[in-house]
Amino acid sequence: MKKILLVTLLPVIFFSCSEPEKKPAGNDTPSKAEAPIKVLPPASNYTNPDRSPMDMVYFPTDYPLLKMAGKTFVPPLMRIIYSRPQKQGRPIFGGLVKYDTPWRLGANESTEIEFFSAATVAGKTVKPGRYILYCIPQETKWTFVLNSNLYSWGLEQNRLKDLMQFEVPVEKTNLAIEYFTIACEKKSEKSTTLIFLWDDVKTKLPISF
């Protein structure tokens, strides 16, 4: 009953990152997540920005800014493009994001990770190129998966295109993080810890070049 109420009353505000195909209950401007299939008439193409806005992470961190400031003259090493769902009071891991089920690490499109040079991810060698990155969360560990099914909506993953997996332990944060966040913690010029944060969960993926 509680679930039904939640589904009926709150989808507009509590937009679920795992169920993007649900119809909106209110008269919000349709985002691409809810009215995705039909090509809309031109006037309706002027949609509002997405509820789970897209964001981009470079390593070196803020590479475009460094480049603008004349602080780097070499190409970037890595770029991640993902969308940022919000907690909005909901329990996330084990709740909205189910345990033992592939999760797109964000919202909308699958999260894209591009290595501009050969990389070592959690000890494994990864060829330069563009991949999608998703995870299978569990209470105490996450399994990250690198997959080749690019330009796909993140709702379901094509497991036949999995390339490699990395298991990392789950850490807890003291306070809940509202927006799902991916950030690079610089270790050296050529190595970083990729940090994933949402709700009270934090995981780390070590990457070096």
Next chain:
Amino acid sequence: MCKTSILLCFLISFSFSFSQSAKLPEVDKSPMDVSYYPNNYPILKIQNKATEPLIARVLYSRPQKQGRKIFGELVEYDKVWRLGANEATEIEFYKDVKLGGKKVPKGRYTLYAIVSENVWTMILNKDTDTWGAFKYDSKKDMLRTDVAVQKTDEVVESMSMYFEKSTTGISLIVAWEQVKVTLPITL
């Protein structure tokens, strides 16, 4: 009321989130977005409904009008504009195309515009992963092509970019305030 309290909750949790670590990247005022041709390609793909291959993708950040006069003021005439906000707008072609009569090999490019009242000069530039138009270098231009300014009926609040099918291929539409331009891409 409901909306207010939710907003309040949201603001509280938001401030909590960031009091924990000031270093976390905040959510942008001009959020990033993406458009594809075919439109909504990733959704079509997972539903096996894509009837055409992926041809183009544009990644841009979406500034909002917020009551300001945009063209001729916020976006000055006759200056190179990043065609959005934050990072310069990136356009990627997944096959060779033609723009302004010139061949463009598949790959990633930065798209700038020089706007004026009646015409915009669209610039395809080879220098990617850059911020704004501050380091714009015309020596890295792939090509320039002029497009006519059209007027929209409605005021477009958030700068919008999307692709449409055309008789010779596809078009990239850019719209903001009451201005719209159409950039033809020949396949």
